[in-house]
Amino acid sequence: MKTAGEHRQVKLRSMTTQQTEQQYTSGVYAKRDLTVIRGSDATLWDDQDRAYIDCVGGQGVSTLGHANPVVAKAIADQAATLVSCPEMFYSDKRARFYQVLKNILPDGLNRIYLGNSGTEAVEAALKFARISTGRTNLIATVRGFHGRTMGALSATYEPKYREGFMPLVPGFSHVPFNNLDAMDKAINDQTAAVIIEVVQGEGGVHPATDEYLHGVRSLTADRGALLILDEVQTGFARTGRWFACMHSGVKPDLMTMGKAIAGGVPMGGVAIADTVKNLGPAVHGSTFGGNALACAAGIASIGEMQRLDVPRMAAEKGEYMRERLEELNAPVIREVRGKGLLLGVELKSKVAPFLKGLQAEGVLALPAGMNVLRFLPPAVITHEQIDRVIEATARVLAG
Numbered sequence: 001m002k003t004a005g006e007h008r009q010v011k012l013r014s015m016t017t018q019q020t021e022q023q024y025t026s027g028v029y030a031k032r033d034l035t036v037i038r039g040s041d042a043t044l045w046d047d048q049d050r051a052y053i054d055c056v057g058g059q060g061v062s063t064l065g066h067a068n069p070v071v072a073k074a075i076a077d078q079a080a081t082l083v084s085c086p087e088m089f090y091s092d093k094r095a096r097f098y099q100v101l102k103n104i105l106p107d108g109l110n111r112i113y114l115g116n117s118g119t120e121a122v123e124a125a126l127k128f129a130r131i132s133t134g135r136t137n138l139i140a141t142v143r144g145f146h147g148r149t150m151g152a153l154s155a156t157y158e159p160k161y162r163e164g165f166m167p168l169v170p171g172f173s174h175v176p177f178n179n180l181d182a183m184d185k186a187i188n189d190q191t192a193a194v195i196i197e198v199v200q201g202e203g204g205v206h207p208a209t210d211e212y213l214h215g216v217r218s219l220t221a222d223r224g225a226l227l228i229l230d231e232v233q234t235g236f237a238r239t240g241r242w243f244a245c246m247h248s249g250v251k252p253d254l255m256t257m258g259k260a261i262a263g264g265v266p267m268g269g270v271a272i273a274d275t276v277k278n279l280g281p282a283v284h285g286s287t288f289g290g291n292a293l294a295c296a297a298g299i300a301s302i303g304e305m306q307r308l309d310v311p312r313m314a315a316e317k318g319e320y321m322r323e324r325l326e327e328l329n330a331p332v333i334r335e336v337r338g339k340g341l342l343l344g345v346e347l348k349s350k351v352a353p354f355l356k357g358l359q360a361e362g363v364l365a366l367p368a369g370m371n372v373l374r375f376l377p378p379a380v381i382t383h384e385q386i387d388r389v390i391e392a393t394a395r396v397l398a399g
Helices: 004-024 069-079 093-102 118-133 150-155 161-164 180-186 210-220 292-309 310-326 351-362 383-397
Strands: 036-039 045-046 049-054 107-116 137-141 174-176 191-197 226-230 254-257 268-273 333-339 342-347 372-376
Touching: 069 180, 069 292, 093 107, 093 292, 107 118, 118 137, 118 150, 118 180, 118 226, 118 254, 118 268, 137 150, 150 161, 174 180, 180 210, 191 210, 210 226, 292 310, 310 333, 310 342, 310 383, 351 383
Parallel strands: 137 174, 137 191, 191 226, 226 254
Antiparallel strands: 036 045, 045 049, 107 268, 254 268, 333 342, 342 372
């Protein structure tokens, strides 16, 4: 056990870390009073060696969990061999990653563009849609979230993210989600693409219905527009299939990827169908896109997901966690919804106090808007840990 003096030293180090970050940080992040030091599987530890069950999951990055030894070794080995190799040269790791990724993609997505984040993937998909169709207009949905760079932000709906940066990229409009009639009225001969999330994450954890997805697919195909499915948060087994669109069988023209794609190493990508045209040299590019380090991490990460059968784990544990949440019957709960291990609990009051209460109970979770409690645990979370999360949630929601 630590002595009183050792505890004081730990507390001082924590204060120094937080004070240093506050001194130099940009100011664009709201910080929680927690300094995370290390992780393993679905557990994180702070600088006082207190353990937390991680239901933030790196905002959807850590589907495979923290500090997977196979992924860590692949990163270390590649870092000692070659880190950067721009796409002007061929790369053995990039070629292998293409093969590994192609094997889990929905049928019909035969080409891949690699970047560094989900937002970059969205930017690329928007550009590809415009140059492919020769059209300029893009349709997104109410409550949709696609990123914060200028093009992705133009597709994002939430006013608080947009208002300080107007005017945004012209040609974007938003229609109600899961409303096929509204989408039917919106798509015309100037529509380059429709971009939607299969499950809205940031916007409140709202799954699209199969009928809606098939309807949007039919409308875009009939009118010469492309369908972009944003799978940045839902991809890589988060919902119980490799990609959430596989639940319905809907095949997009462009599918954006990120977050869990490379086991925590920054990477994003766009999977591309043959319906997308005019992608020649210099249409788009990235200095770090497809670098050898990220590709090595991606190969190892997908390999581990296959070995562990993470899609099955996410489906089974997600169903179990959802059933346990539905059993709570707390008066403050309005609805439980989601798919796989992307779960939301809509509350009748603001979520912030409950997030703070959960942290005090040793559980880290996310908001999804002002009144939705969002859980994004790694698929390697145990049933015993899920039970502890539910018990802590029950105590916090009971006040």
